[in-house]
Amino acid sequence: MMTVEKVCAWVESLVHQAGNLGLIASEDTVYCRNQLLLKLGIDDFCPDESQRLDEDIPGILEKISDAAETLGVTGSMTEEKEQLQASLMNVFIPLPSIVNERFYAKYEKDPKEATDYFYNLSRSSNYIQTKRIARNVHYEVESEYGTLDITINLSKPEKDPKEIEKERELKKEASYPLCVLCMENEGYGGRIGHPPRSNHRLIRVPLEGERWYLQYSPYVYYPEHCILLSEEHRDMVIGTQTFQRLLSFVSRFPHYFMGSNADIPIVGGSILSHDHYQGGRYDFALAEAPDDESFPLDAHPDVQASIVQWPMTVLRLRSDNPASLVSASSHILDVWTSYNDPGRKILSHTGETPHNTITPIARRRGRAFEMDLVLRNNRTDEEHPMGIFHPHEDVHHIKKENIGLIEVMGLAVLPKRLAGDLKEVEEYLLGRKETVAEEHQAWAEEMKAAHKPVEDEAEAADIVEKETGRKFLRVLEDAGVFKRTEDGKQGIHALLQTINDTK
Structure with a gap:
């Protein structure tokens, strides 16, 4: 039975955990408790000490937000509860000016210390959804190109059809903030159809005379998965300024890489309407991939250039001089x-519509700067209506969505539907099911023929994981504009000749 006494005990548990994580000092305890009670509409603090919780913050928040429905503070919708949770955590977080002051005080000592502070704050404040992220399926698969990461995204909460329909009815037509990446999200309470950001903070990072902002992804796909966003809500464009900004950022934060999705549909990311980049503190397989062969850049003698041993077409440039890298990349x-x-x-245009662009990724190698330029083309034809250099139809049962920056680097972000589908395939290999979903049937039969008999569940899971990794490798190969064949080699050499012939 839900009682006010129980909720008060949970409030006290939340305050206690915030103190343990260093979000507040002991002098803040009473103030923060009273602010939480105010948001929950509770006038009298009367905790039942037997109901105190020894849980982490996400678990406590879920209990309090569920109780808030009973107390009449929120409705039953997931988004209403998320708004309350963000609002409760905002009680414990300093104003943006103070967060930035602390960040840059630490930055003066060590950039890593600054990002550690901000990352821990973003996790402790429940802005980064650690409990939900833990639900994701993640494993590694070895390949001829290194270790590929496979992730099945389970972090977003399930909603039943009635809730989805209610959301449609209650969704407000509003233009503030313009999108989920706009800096105006900092501290925004949220609404139906737009996520709450009460507990969201941004670090001010001026770049090349413009105002840019650093945040972490609420659903991090890899360690310290961060987003760098423009103050201006404008379309993404890959150009000289892109290369300048990426190199400027990694010069100031040498322990992070920073890259950009491409700027046209199909080969671009999910949000092309707001100029932004993604980075973090993680070495993807692409970063570890060796040079396949070197080539000269006649107009840029101080830049080392190579073709990377990778299923997509990647040109890697290195130099101690970032200005030379910008010039060569441009x-x-x-x-x-x-x-x-x-x-x-490969056709660059259909009429006025462009097809060729680049996915760039910048990083540091000691004193040297490195820029990976991944060549992209988004043409379609009758045989491949979703994209010639896009996952082809025979791999759509695993991945048919855009191949953006994260996938380019070697991390497959696979849809939620696969969690159950792949378990069924494992059961099929073990002889416990006669069929699987139609789109996986032929694949499952191939695996069963190649790996019979399958003795136990661990073996079945291992087979499915490895074969899923092979499918993702195929996805990357499909997205490569010059294939890793003799014909593809001739094609990329012709391009390199054109690069050197063009002044």
């Missing part, structure tokens, strides 16, 4: 955006 982009190779289905 030159390659200029050539590529107008480059045509009809025999290999």
